[in-house]
Amino acid sequence: MSQELLLECSFFIPLRRDVNLSDGMPHLSDAWAWLDDELFANFGGRTIAPDEYDGFYRDPDTQERVFDKSRKFLVAIAPTQRAELRSLLAATCVIFGQKCIYLSIAGEVEFVTYELP
């Protein structure tokens, strides 16, 4: 029996809420628990890479350089689950107070945002 080929995905969740969009505070345990629950239920789990990831980016609204520290999540998804993962990360933007989330699907990078309908 052949196993369906899965895609390796990784995404970064900053350890603090966005200082411009939100208050720059660490996330509540409920937020991390919510993300765990969603990843476990919809994708069968996740792996969190060791350590923190330091990074910086240009804030699209203020044009200022923003430094942050993130957790890196690794998830294996079926090719048909791309939209599902993007949708989850769009909700994650709201719950974690982020303007966007860096997502890599099989080496292709995109920034997932939450857009009001």
Added chain:
Amino acid sequence: MSSPDEYTDLKGKVFSLARLDPDEQDLVCGLISRAKSHPDWNEYSNFWMAAVWEFYAAMGLTRRETQQKLPYKIGQDLCSRIGIAAGYVRPSDYRDELEQLIRTRFSNRREFCEATGLAEDMLSHVLARRKHLAVDTLAEALARVGYALHIVPIS
């Protein structure tokens, strides 16, 4: 984390461990024991989920069913405690609960203030963590919308 027969989560909810079968009790003991060894937050995050998933997958439970099991909730709660102790996670307080109440039961802050009698300006300061509400003021405001304050155990 209380006595060996019960587990108290971060929100003060007490769970009896006596109703777990012996294998589940061993699983919970393993989760607690590992948490007590002061693991890295990310390391423990990976550990507890894999341990609980493997345990219930072997019994044929689905992921949704596994999430309803007490060891899943305990693993997640222990992980939160480790994240809080390391300074990565913020423990919730009454202001977070107020925010959630407003978000889920009211259209906006103004509607909440009209119902509770709290001043919008004061609520804004409280939710921004610049000020606190006096206990009696908060209790009276919550009572007007059908809520109350409770003291709960935290360990």
